[in-house]
Amino acid sequence: xxxxxxxxxxxxxxxxxxxxxxxxxxxxxxxxxxxxxxxxxxxxxxxxxxxxxxxxxxxxxxxxxxxxxxxxxxxxxxxxxxxxxxxxxxxxx
Amino acid sequence: xxxxxxxxxxxxxxxxxxxxxxxxxxxxxxxxxxxxxxxxxxxxxxxxxxxxxxxxxxxxxxxxxxxxxxxxxxxxxxxxxxxxxxxxxxxxxxxxxxxxxxxxxxxxxxxxxxxxxxxxxxxxxxxxxxxxxxxxxxxxxxxxxxxxxxxxxxxxxxxxxxxxxxxxxxxxxxxxxxxxxxxxxxxxxxxxxxxxxxxxxxxxxxxxxxxxxxxxxxxxxxxxxxxxxxxxxxxxxxxxxxxxxxxxxxxxxxxxxxxxxxxxxxxxxxxxxxxxxxxxxxxxxxxxxxxxxxxxxxxxxxxxxxxxxxxxxxxxxxxxxxxxxxxxxxxxxxxxxxxxxxxxxxxxxxxxxxxxxxxxxxxxxxxxxxxxxxxxxxxxxxxxxxxxxxxxxxxxxxxxxxxxxxxxxxxxxxx
Numbered sequence: 250x251x252x253x254x255x256x257x258x259x260x261x262x263x264x265x266x267x268x269x270x271x272x273x274x275x276x277x278x279x280x281x282x283x284x285x286x287x288x289x290x291x292x293x294x295x296x297x298x299x300x301x302x303x304x305x306x307x308x309x310x311x312x313x314x315x316x317x318x319x320x321x322x323x324x325x326x327x328x329x330x331x332x333x334x335x336x337x338x339x340x341x342x
Numbered sequence: 343x344x345x346x347x348x349x350x351x352x353x354x355x356x357x358x359x360x361x362x363x364x365x366x367x368x369x370x371x372x373x374x375x376x377x378x379x380x381x382x383x384x385x386x387x388x389x390x391x392x393x394x395x396x397x398x399x400x401x402x403x404x405x406x407x408x409x410x411x412x413x414x415x416x417x418x419x420x421x422x423x424x425x426x427x428x429x430x431x432x433x434x435x436x437x438x439x440x441x442x443x444x445x446x447x448x449x450x451x452x453x454x455x456x457x458x459x460x461x462x463x464x465x466x467x468x469x470x471x472x473x474x475x476x477x478x479x480x481x482x483x484x485x486x487x488x489x490x491x492x493x494x495x496x497x498x499x500x501x502x503x504x505x506x507x508x509x510x511x512x513x514x515x516x517x518x519x520x521x522x523x524x525x526x527x528x529x530x531x532x533x534x535x536x537x538x539x540x541x542x543x544x545x546x547x548x549x550x551x552x553x554x555x556x557x558x559x560x561x562x563x564x565x566x567x568x569x570x571x572x573x574x575x576x577x578x579x580x581x582x583x584x585x586x587x588x589x590x591x592x593x594x595x596x597x598x599x600x601x602x603x604x605x606x607x608x609x610x611x612x613x614x615x616x617x618x619x620x621x622x623x624x625x626x627x628x629x630x631x632x633x634x635x636x637x638x639x640x641x642x643x644x645x646x647x648x649x650x651x652x653x654x655x656x657x658x659x660x661x662x663x664x665x666x667x668x669x670x671x672x673x674x675x676x677x678x679x680x681x682x683x684x685x686x687x688x689x690x691x692x693x694x695x696x697x698x699x700x701x702x703x704x705x706x707x708x709x710x711x712x713x714x715x716x717x718x719x720x721x722x723x724x725x726x727x728x729x730x731x732x733x734x735x736x737x738x739x740x741x742x743x744x745x746x747x748x749x750x751x752x753x754x755x756x757x
Contacts, residue, residue, distance in 0.1 A: 250651045251642075264652050268641040270596070289742040293594035293685050297583035299645045322597075323645045 254330040255308045256316050269305030271295050272317045272333075299323060306330075364530060365537035370544045370569050374402045376724055377562060377571040379549050379585060380578040381405025383414040383525070384702060384709065386532035386543070387717020388575055388724070390448075393539035395718070396725035401541045402571075404564060406548035410529025413579045413709065416647070416679030418602050418624060418636040420615055421711040422459045422520035424479050424486050429735040429747050430688055431482045436732055437715025438519060444714055450531030452523050453629065457614045459520030460494060462664075464509040464620040472515045479517075489516050500611060500667045509621050509663060522615060522626050522634075528713055552589040558697040559589070575700045575724050577716075580645065580680025582703035591694055594685055594741050595704050598639040599678040601649030603657065605671045607631030616664065623660030633671060635661055639681060639707060649678040681707050686746040691720055692729050692737035700724050701738070 251263035277283055277291055296302075302322045307315050319328040353361055376392060378385045381403045392398040421441055423434035445451050463469040472488060479486035490513050495503045503511045533543055544566070551563035552574070561570035576585045580597040608631050617624035623637045637657035640650050654676065662669045684690060684704035689712070691702045702720045705712060719733040729737060740746055 263650065270643075285742045285744075289594075290592065293741045294592040295583070295594065295596050296587075297593070297596050297643060298587075299581070299584050299597075302643065304642070320642075322643055325644060325646055 251325060251327065253306060253318060253327065255311060255314070256330050256332045257314060258308060258311045261308070261311060265308060265310040267307045267309040269307055269315065271297075272303040272305045301328070305333075364534040365543055368542045368544065370402060370404075370542065370547060370564070370566050372568070373561075373570040374542070375400040375571060376573045376575065377401075377569060378403045379562065379574065379576045380412075380581075381409045381533075381543060381545065382412050382577065382579060383410065383528050383532060383713035384579075384705075384716045384720070385575075385577040386529060386536055387714050388577060388702070388720045389541045389543075389717075390532050390536040390539070391718045391721035392725060393536060393541055396721060398721075398725055399540040401536075402569065403536070403541060403543045404547045404549055404562070404569070405543070405545045406565075408545050409533050409543065410526055413679040413681065414525055414529045414713075416602060416677055417525060417710040418626070418634050419522045419525045419710060420459065420520070420617070420624065420626065421454070421523055422517050422615075423484055423711070424459070424461070424475065424515060424517045424520070425749055426475050426478055427747050427749060428478075428482055430749050431479065431484055433715060433719070433732050433736070434712060435482070435484055436718065437712045440714035440718060441523065441711075442519075444523075444528075444531070448531040448535045450527060450534060452527045452531050454521065454523040455629075456519050456521040457626075458497075458516055458518045459615040459617065460489070460498070460514040460516050462494070462514045462616065462618040462620070463512050464618065465512065468620055469512050472513065476515050485517060485519050487516050487518075489514050498612065498614060498616060500665055501616065502664060502666050507663070509618075511664075520615065522628075524629075525710060532713075532717070549585065549588070552585070552699070554589070554696060557695075559699045571698075573698045573700070573724055575702060575720060577702040577720065579703065579705065579709065580682050582682045582701065586701070589694070589696060589699055591696070591701075593690070593701070593703065593738075595682040595690070596643050597645055597680050597682050598642070599644045599646065599649045600639045600681045600707055601637065601653055601657070601676055601678045603633075603635040603654075603673050603676040604628070605633040605635070605668075606674050608633065608671065611667075612665075618660065618664060621660040621663050623657055623664065625661055625665070632674065633661075633668065635673075639683070645680055647678045647680060649676070681705070681709075683707070685741070686748050687750040688747040689716070689736055690738055691716065691733040692723060692739075693727070694738065
């Protein structure tokens with residue numbers, strides 16, 4: 250059983266959380282400007298590393314907030330949790 | 343004949359000290375025509391069909407551990423071909439046809455037992471999906487039938503078909519030609535047959551790098567030195583992304599642990615295979631009497647060959663829901679394999695953007711049933727440098743074109 254630290258609620262059992270996959274995948278600002286291959290890379294391709302992995306988790310049966318976790322995909326040891334950057338509302342480049 | 347009642351007796355009298363290995367253990371040569379990375383069932387089958395069907399015999403299979411020690415020895419051995427979409431059905435049916443003659447072909451008893459596979463329906467939508475899938479199967483020439491709850495109960499007396507059950511059984515699809523096989527024998531049979539045709543099977547040889555010259559592969563770095571080849575087929579299941587990264591490629595797969603369980607041996611109690619997507623478990627009984635049980639993957643990605651505790655609990659709940667009689671059966675062993683899941687739950691078998699580099703991955707939770715067929719089409723793809731019509735729809739390009747083959751819900755969650 251993984252013990253995952255929610256940044257707001259503290260350490261809880263893994264059954265309280267749902268998994269959100271690889272972190273840090275930004276949705277392209279202008280999808281129309283991408284080739285089909287670039288769009289497919291955003292949509293489907295994943296790093297899927299053997300070792301350290303930054304990933305998203307949602308405290309689905311708790312505060313329901315999303316946050317990031319760095320976890321080793323071989324030992325399943327969790328290095329720590331972090332809050333995600335808050336959107337500024339400003340338009341990007 | 344290598345094995346007979348007489349040879350068993352003879353070796354027994356000499357305390358079984360003189361058995362010969364079933365395949366050689368050669369030192370790797372510096373150069374081969376084709377390298378197969380991954381010595382599981384799929385890789386060994388690929389090497390076997392390369393030698394047998396295409397006359398390509400200067401082949402080495404590189405395995406980082408031992409033959410059949412990965413997913414080949416870690417699955418629940420179910421074989422069937424009742425998928426929904428034509429592309430998938432034809433691919434798995436090719437495999438099922440090969441299974442039907444495999445023991446003869448390899449001269450090795452893989453204990454393929456066509457004891458039938460039931461996929462249960464627990465609500466009206468399940469039954470509509472089952473009828474749709476059975477009709478699709480029949481249009482594709484696959485044996486399939488819809489059976490009622492009463493027929494399920496008659497065939498499987500211990501199953502709980504009470505209408506008061508939390509998830510009542512309303513009926514099932516049945517593929518009578520489906521069944522199970524002995525997974526270890528599949529690996530050993532293919533290894534022995536490939537070896538006899540001249541294929542070098544090199545165990546304890548981990549690939550650590552993929553060498554390229556421009557847009558072509560030239561060989562691999564391994565823990566036993568550099569090995570050159572102009573064609574390399576990668577069949578490494580859960581480690582597909584690791585090998586892809588070595589070659590500078592990105593794949594649309596994620597690796598997850600999938601657990602399986604066996605119980606203590608029981609007297610014969612279940613003579614078919616029962617799967618349920620809704621309560622999410624599947625079960626059969628091995629010839630030794632153990633119940634062989636599987637369920638879902640861990641939600642998170644992982645390469646540790648073990649599974650999480652919540653999945654164990656969930657699996658047991660599902661099995662006891664279906665078979666209350668098994669509530670006091672004790673589990674003997676459990677283990678995890680690492681499965682590479684594709685977004686559309688279908689495999690990737692084909693060429694890559696690098697000349698001479700071929701990938702066969704993404705089988706996810708259902709690769710065992712495809713072992714001979716996967717090797718057969720992959721051997722064709724490598725030998726001819728183009729996919730066979732059976733695996734042409736399964737190229738990496740489908741993720742760019744959008745021609746996905748969506749088998750996720752359709753073929754039942756449990757593969």
